[in-house]
C-alpha cells in the first residue's frame with residue numbers, strides 16, 4: 001500500500017472515531033512539537049517504529065497498520081519523543097512511577113545497553129497502560145512545550 005492510500009484510509013477511519021483517529025491526533029501533536037513523522041520502513045531492520053534524536057525524525061513502519069498496532073506504535077514513539085524533549089534534545093528517562101505489564105518484558109529486555117533498556121522500559125510501561133493514549137498526549141504536552 002502506498003503512503004497516500006494509508007493516510008487516506010486513516011483519514012476516512014478518523015471520521016468514524018475509530019482508534020485510528022488516535023494515531024492521527026498523536027501524529028499531529030508530534031508534528032506540532034517539531035517532530036517529523038513518516039510512514040516508511042525504518043532504517044533499522046525489523047523495527048515497527050524508530051525515533052532519531054539528531055533530527056527528531058520518527059519512522060512508522062507501514063506494516064503496523066496491517067497488524068492493527070499503529071496506535072500502540074506511535075504511542076511508544078511519542079514516549080521517546082517526550083524523553084527527547086525532557087532531555088532538551090538528548091534523550092533521557094522521564095522517571096514515571098508506572099510499570100510495564102509482564103508481557104512487555106521480553107521486548108525491552110532484549111536491549112543489552114542498560115540506559116537503552118530504561119528508556120524502552122518506560123515506553124513499554126506507557127504503551128501497556130489502559131489510558132496509554134491520554135498518558136502519551138499529556139507527557140508530550142508536559143515536556144515538549
Ligand SMILES: [Zn+2]
Nearest residue numbers: 076080120123
Ligand atoms: Zn522504543
